[in-house]
Amino acid sequence: MTHTVPHLELTGVSIDFPTPNGPFRALNKVNLKIEEGEFISLIGHSGCGKSTVLNIVAGLYKATEGGVLLDGKEVDEPGPERAVVFQNHSLLPWLTAYENVELAVKQVFKGQKTKPEMKEWIEHNLNLVHMDHAMDKRPDEISGGMKQRVGIARALAMEPKILLMDEPFGALDALTRAHLQDSLMEITSSLGNTVIMITHDVDEAVLLSDRIVMMTNGPAATIGEILEVNLERPRNRVELSDDSEYNHYRHAVLQFLYEKQRNPDDKTEASKTDKEEMSEEASMASEKLTDNKPEAA
Amino acid sequence: MHEGHIMQKLTNYLPWLKPVIKLVKGENPTEQIKIILAKVGTPLLGLVIFLIIWAGAASAIDTSLGKFPGPGEVRTQFLNLLDESKAEKEKEIAFYERQQKRNEAKLAKDPNAKVKIRPYTGNPTFFDQIGTSLVTVLSGFILASLIAIPIGIIIGLSPGLYAAFNPIIQLFKPVSPLAWLPLVTMVVSAVYVTKDPMFSKSYLTSMITVLLCCLWPTMINTAVGVASISKDLINVSKVLRLSWLTNIYKIVIPSSLPMMFTGLRLSLGIAWMVLIAAEMLAQNPGLGKFVWDEFQNGSSNSLGRIMVAVLVIGAIGFLLDRGMLTLQRVLSWDKTADIR
Numbered sequence: 229m230t231h232t233v234p235h236l237e238l239t240g241v242s243i244d245f246p247t248p249n250g251p252f253r254a255l256n257k258v259n260l261k262i263e264e265g266e267f268i269s270l271i272g273h274s275g276c277g278k279s280t281v282l283n284i285v286a287g288l289y290k291a292t293e294g295g296v297l298l299d300g301k302e303v304d305e306p307g308p309e310r311a312v313v314f315q316n317h318s319l320l321p322w323l324t325a326y327e328n329v330e331l332a333v334k335q336v337f338k339g340q341k342t343k344p345e346m347k348e349w350i351e352h353n354l355n356l357v358h359m360d361h362a363m364d365k366r367p368d369e370i371s372g373g374m375k376q377r378v379g380i381a382r383a384l385a386m387e388p389k390i391l392l393m394d395e396p397f398g399a400l401d402a403l404t405r406a407h408l409q410d411s412l413m414e415i416t417s418s419l420g421n422t423v424i425m426i427t428h429d430v431d432e433a434v435l436l437s438d439r440i441v442m443m444t445n446g447p448a449a450t451i452g453e454i455l456e457v458n459l460e461r462p463r464n465r466v467e468l469s470d471d472s473e474y475n476h477y478r479h480a481v482l483q484f485l486y487e488k489q490r491n492p493d494d495k496t497e498a499s500k501t502d503k504e505e506m507s508e509e510a511s512m513a514s515e516k517l518t519d520n521k522p523e524a525a
Numbered sequence: 526m527h528e529g530h531i532m533q534k535l536t537n538y539l540p541w542l543k544p545v546i547k548l549v550k551g552e553n554p555t556e557q558i559k560i561i562l563a564k565v566g567t568p569l570l571g572l573v574i575f576l577i578i579w580a581g582a583a584s585a586i587d588t589s590l591g592k593f594p595g596p597g598e599v600r601t602q603f604l605n606l607l608d609e610s611k612a613e614k615e616k617e618i619a620f621y622e623r624q625q626k627r628n629e630a631k632l633a634k635d636p637n638a639k640v641k642i643r644p645y646t647g648n649p650t651f652f653d654q655i656g657t658s659l660v661t662v663l664s665g666f667i668l669a670s671l672i673a674i675p676i677g678i679i680i681g682l683s684p685g686l687y688a689a690f691n692p693i694i695q696l697f698k699p700v701s702p703l704a705w706l707p708l709v710t711m712v713v714s715a716v717y718v719t720k721d722p723m724f725s726k727s728y729l730t731s732m733i734t735v736l737l738c739c740l741w742p743t744m745i746n747t748a749v750g751v752a753s754i755s756k757d758l759i760n761v762s763k764v765l766r767l768s769w770l771t772n773i774y775k776i777v778i779p780s781s782l783p784m785m786f787t788g789l790r791l792s793l794g795i796a797w798m799v800l801i802a803a804e805m806l807a808q809n810p811g812l813g814k815f816v817w818d819e820f821q822n823g824s825s826n827s828l829g830r831i832m833v834a835v836l837v838i839g840a841i842g843f844l845l846d847r848g849m850l851t852l853q854r855v856l857s858w859d860k861t862a863d864i865r
Binding site: 288 | 757760763765767775776858
């Protein structure tokens with residue numbers, strides 16, 4: 229295989245968060261290469277640093293060691309070419325769906341597109357996510373799934389080189405989630421976006437991804453295994469649910485998560501050592517920093 | 526359809542109008558009357574009970590200036606004040622008429638004669654004094670807001686500045702206007718020295734005292750509002766690489782608007798309370814001075830007239846607050862916020 233320069237490259241990425249007990253290493257030496265047009269899922273137990281990886285790629289965090297190259301250029305600050313879809317949509321509540329996308333489009337295409345072109349582009353992106361009927365609705369007037377659609381439209385409208393999705397469908401009910409997954413597959417297959425998506429959902433990871441990056445538990449979390457998903461596209465969730473290959477992939481991910489990397493929360497109180505207690509404290513600190521909502525109390 | 530839209534907007538901002546409009550339209554009238562009665566009836570009952578207790582209590586209190594004024598006496602004095610102000614207005618009109626006639630006669634005799642136009646210098650009426658008070662309080666409040674909001678935004682953006690400013694704000698916030706007043710008076714008379722003053726010193730003193738007292742709630746609430754902007758929205762702003770200024774007016778100001786308005790409403794309430802005290806002592810010709818003059822006057826009518834002023838002060842304070850509330854409903858995106 230000839231070696232071209234990868235689209236996105238993470239090299240030895242480590243990050244320390246300051247805690248009262250000294251620095252806490254959340255990520256340790258993460259190496260990952262992503263080709264253009266690939267759909268990558270990051271999966272792992274909560275608190276394992278998935279969001280931290282995403283935030284480093286987004287430029288919202290700075291790696292303590294190592295770095296990220298996008299098309300050979302170092303990532304050192306956030307920017308619209310690495311658009312983020314946040315877990316809880318983070319639309320501006322005082323703007324309509326249209327205006328939320330408009331804010332991004334005006335910022336990214338200032339001086340490149342004329343006003344009518346911008347309008348068309350905004351409407352085009354809202355069309356892509358099937359939100360053209362509710363363009364003039366404000367976030368508090370639409371459902372959670374619709375908000376997330378607008379969030380995706382806003383990210384797509386930035387024409388990002390890479391789309392970063394932080395558990396985009398985590399807060400949605402199963403049916404809405406399935407709808408949005410289908411929409412996302414449709415969009416990425418037609419636009420050929422490069423995507424990194426964080427998920428907790430094994431089915432979602434297998435269904436959407438070209439590769440599933442499975443992360444070990446923190447502290448000092450890193451990539452445990454990478455699973456290539458060679459299922460033919462377009463993928464159909466109903467057909468796949470009875471497909472042996474699909475179930476084989478599912479099994480591999482489940483095996484990694486529940487046999488090789490047991491959930492840290494499963495540990496009994498009695499077996500806790502001092503070290504583990506400290507690391508838990510620190511991971512809580514890091515969770516505050518990443519603004520992740522911890523799933524388990 | 527369009528008219529319906531306007532109505533919808535109007536009732537969003539002034540929710541109490543809703544049943545009234547429906548009643549006028551003839552939409553289920555008995556239901557609307559019930560709603561109006563429930564909304565108006567109970568407060569009305571409260572008011573009637575209050576008037577009865579007031580009348581009873583007033584007749585039991587004897588002062589050196591006669592009985593404490595009851596509702597009836599207050600009504601009489603209010604009508605007196607109306608008459609006085611009408612009489613004063615008539616005098617003023619008559620004065621200008623006389624002046625004009627005299628000047629015209631002068632000019633008819635000698636076209637080159639110098640004509641003097643003198644302003645009328647009669648006593649300000651009770652209603653003039655309300656006007657003065659409103660101008661003073663609003664100018665002080667607006668000036669304070671123009672200072673407090675930018676400072677609030679800047680200290681809200683930086684935890685360091687916030688920590689540095691917070692003790693200063695907390696120190697000055699509880700200071701009574703009466704403590705500021707002597708200082709302000711002396712500073713104004715020392716600094717504001719012009720031959721042809723645009724503003725009277727008493728106005729400046731009262732206005733600045735109001736300003737000093739109503740800076741703080743707006744400042745602290747704006748800062749807290751800005752500091753508590755959701756982390757996600759800040760990240761959106763970072764990903765979009767919004768410039769500092771765009772970030773301020775696209776993200777920071779809209780999201781802190783509800784808190785800002787809470788501060789502004791507190792500030793306006795304080796401003797109005799402070800104003801009366803400041804006017805009393807600074808002798809600014811407003812409601813505070815009216816109360817003070819009546820107190821010094823000590824006639825048998827004085828207590829009744831002061832009581833009129835008390836009620837007017839209360840009513841204006843209430844209207845100012847409602848005005849701010851309506852403004853908040855119009856400007857703020859957060860219509861779900863519990864606004865009372």
